[in-house]
Amino acid sequence: MLFIKRVLVILILITSVVLIAAYFMPREYAITREIIINKPADSIFKYVRFLKNQNEFSVWAKIDPKMKITYKGVDGNAGAISSWDSDVRDVGAGEQEITKITEGKRLDFALRFKKPMEDTAVGFMTTETISGNQTKVKWGISGVMPYPMNMMLPVMKMDQIIGDDLQKGLENLKTKMEN
Numbered sequence: 001m002l003f004i005k006r007v008l009v010i011l012i013l014i015t016s017v018v019l020i021a022a023y024f025m026p027r028e029y030a031i032t033r034e035i036i037i038n039k040p041a042d043s044i045f046k047y048v049r050f051l052k053n054q055n056e057f058s059v060w061a062k063i064d065p066k067m068k069i070t071y072k073g074v075d076g077n078a079g080a081i082s083s084w085d086s087d088v089r090d091v092g093a094g095e096q097e098i099t100k101i102t103e104g105k106r107l108d109f110a111l112r113f114k115k116p117m118e119d120t121a122v123g124f125m126t127t128e129t130i131s132g133n134q135t136k137v138k139w140g141i142s143g144v145m146p147y148p149m150n151m152m153l154p155v156m157k158m159d160q161i162i163g164d165d166l167q168k169g170l171e172n173l174k175t176k177m178e179n
Helices: 002-024 041-048 059-063 149-156 158-178
Strands: 028-037 068-072 081-085 093-102 106-115 119-131 134-144
Touching: 028 158, 041 119, 041 134, 041 158, 059 158, 134 158, 149 158
Parallel strands: none
Antiparallel strands: 028 134, 068 081, 081 093, 093 106, 106 119, 119 134
């Protein structure tokens, strides 16, 4: 009986330490990648503002060619929504909504994931003229990991996992725009 009590006390102490540590750890993440594309900013922005076009360069859209995609609203305008549903776990189900457009410069969107787990995030794409025919395109996603799940942020390597997918998507966009 004494052994069981000691094991319980040790488990309670370990759990307490983990929960206290999680309380002080960051809960927010923000991942941004960028690329230079040899095309004028206005032509790139006119392309990326449409949700249907984003499926042409997004890494996640290419994982499951059988994914069901539906659109609501006027694509390329605030309020337009692209919903996806896939049986592939890495794709899952969710939706992306254009929340704000700064004409020719920035596209803001909300991401609502439904499966394999519910979560929300926000994202953006910007285009910035470097020279007449060169444009810097930035793509970013940020969100909040709820307590105590935030304890996993350093282990999950979100910057690497999501960042690699954003970079590959930007490379796909560069190839598409420059050809």
